[in-house]
Amino acid sequence: MVAGSLGWWGVPVAILGGAIRVSTPFLFVSLGECITEKSGRINLGLEGTLIMGAMTGYAASFLTGSAMLGVLVAGLVGLLLGGLHALICQQPRVNDVAVGIALMLFGTGVAFFFGKPFIQPQAPRLPSIDLGWWTDIDQLHSALQINILFPIGLLLAPVILWALNNTRWGLIVRIVGDSTDAALAMGYSVNFVRLAATALGGVLAGIGGSFLSLYYPGSWAEGLSSGQGLMAVALVIFARWSPLRCCGAALLFGGAGAIGPALQSVGVTEGYYLFNAAPYVLTLGIMILTCSRRHTLAGAPGALGVVQ
């Protein structure tokens, strides 16, 4: 055995490190979707937003030389895409799921179209925090290289929870999401609140996208997202619309996504693609477990997905 190697212990360590890396985009997209769904709207277009965020973030980082500017630009692009979704959805007789799918394809297509020139060059990447300085075991050290977006996401979850319960804006979002009638009777503009919530959700999804191209895997390529934006929607349902549970669910999904690479790192290569399918199997499993013929899901915003 090589010095500094953990042998089979490397698997859980690699899964932990992988979970933190892989879960970061899940975390941001699901927190964004959580806010949007709390206002009573489903945005399936976040997959498109994620990819657009990845492409524009990478492009901005490459052109300006600053990864943080890249994150900012990705967030702004997310804001625009979220706003676009909201503006289309508030037209009469428009279904938010259909619009979401359209925008998912739109975002993906636009990102591929404008992203072509950025596939080769190397852009500055996001910095990481070294929490593994105390160890000289390589695997542990690399697992504890925490990207800076992850703690920001972890911090964001309780902040969002607090805001939903203790601020005027948070309560208005919940009112609009739970009872359109009540919101109208109180004189709130349902469309405006949903516009704001969808745009904010878009910002977080865009930032999540920039993580993909600027940290892990760390470069812009067309097959970058592989459905993480869609899985984040399932994740919000699994977390029953609680920002705190979104953190746990994102880590779980991230961990599932890291199983394949972790096993590969200790030399288990058979079934590599099978293990890589773990997040998708998990999504499917969760959907089956949480559905019921008799009941609606507890915690679901009352006006969610209701066609006006």
Added chain:
Amino acid sequence: MSAAQALALEAIGVSKEFGPVKALVDVAMKVPAASFHALLGENGAGKSTLVKCVMGYYRPDSGAVLVDDREREIANPRDAHDLGIGMVYQHFTLVPAMSVAENLVMGRSRVPAIIDWRAERRELAAFMERMPFRVPLNAPVASLAAGEKQKVEILKQLYLDRRLLILDEPTSVLTPAEADEVLGMLRDRVRSGQLTVLMITHKFREVMAFADEVTVLRRGRLAGAGIVRELTTADLSEMLIGSEQIPQSAAKTARMNADQRLQIRDLLAEDDSGAVAVDGVNLAVRSGEIVGIAGVSGNGQSELMQVLAGQREPRQGEIRVHGEPYGRTRTEMAAHKVFCLPEEPLRNACVAAMSVAENLAFRVFDQPPFAAGGWWLNRAALHQSARELISRYRIKTQSPEAPIATLSGGNVQRTVLARELSGEVEVLIVANPCFGLDFLAVAEIRAQIVAARNRGAGVLLLSEDLDEILELSDRVFVMFEGRLVYETAIGDADLGTIGARMAGH
């Protein structure tokens, strides 16, 4: 806290059209400060339109709204709230997933950007101390019973220091005793000069017992107004329906040797959230009788109806028809001649976008003579049968091909009634058949139900309207929190006892 001063309200020459429909024509109404005013009218008479003009939901086409003798521009509900005018709507406007405290605080027109819940809770507790009835502040509204929700709606308006309160049929979900408690409390506030009340209602009893003055609307026009003390219920009903004759309910004929038609044993069912809604219901309906189930809305009646209609799976229990297990399939419905008039018929018994003729054919379209071999539809026969039913049940529709959603509520109910009652009926299950209908339609529909009973059908009637239960039933049950808590023959029925059981006493 200083006592607010009651507001006066006056509407002058208010007209409002929606396309070709004249909802209000030159309506005047005067509500003096610190008075209790009743606004009476049938469905579609324009009561809701009038108060929505006051609240700023609609802008009147002509006319003016005066508050404390000054003309006011009320462009939206916020303007009305700023003037001190509040409204309790017929449907609940509380946010179900939020607690009572969150609902009360968010109802204010000015909420601080960051809410200090400790201070707010202290203030709310102090406010509750001054109120005659209490509700739990931390409970989510969704967990409250319908009567409690209505109390929260009214408490919310008082918490917001309204000086003029508009109530839209506020007592429809309250037991008679609860209604007296709530209206009595409001009348005390009116007497002390803090509040003016404008109450939309169709219950003469409440007008007579609580209102000082009354305004009556009929088909969008002012049909009369006056001081309640100087009027009799006969005067009121004259103003309300004019000279139209209301058909008498068909007299019940006595029947002997009644056999059991519908039996329900130990039925347990859950609501959408998974909570037990129907909790061990046992009952039997014999042929030629109407069994009424009274109860305040939200005590499991909807779920029981859904189970019987085949819309919801029960968790336990057994349903038998003619002594045989009844699985609520289409084959069994046809074999046992079981028919249903569910509540909200447009949603529960019709396909809104399909035509009246198609909706009329739902029970028979796959049987001869309407379908050859069970699948080739004979459109001409369906059309012919629809025409007959439309004229026999006097359904007002542009044509048999019009989508059923274009019909008025009364005509949708007549269509369903025509479909369900035109053939031979052995078991009839009915829920709130007259909700939201005008007097003429109500009388017709009740007469049809009694006629079905007289022809020998066993009828189960679930209704939130106690008067309807008492008028139609041969036996009365009271449903409370999913259980049947009381049973009596109609001859021994006592309004006080039934009301007390409805409230769970």
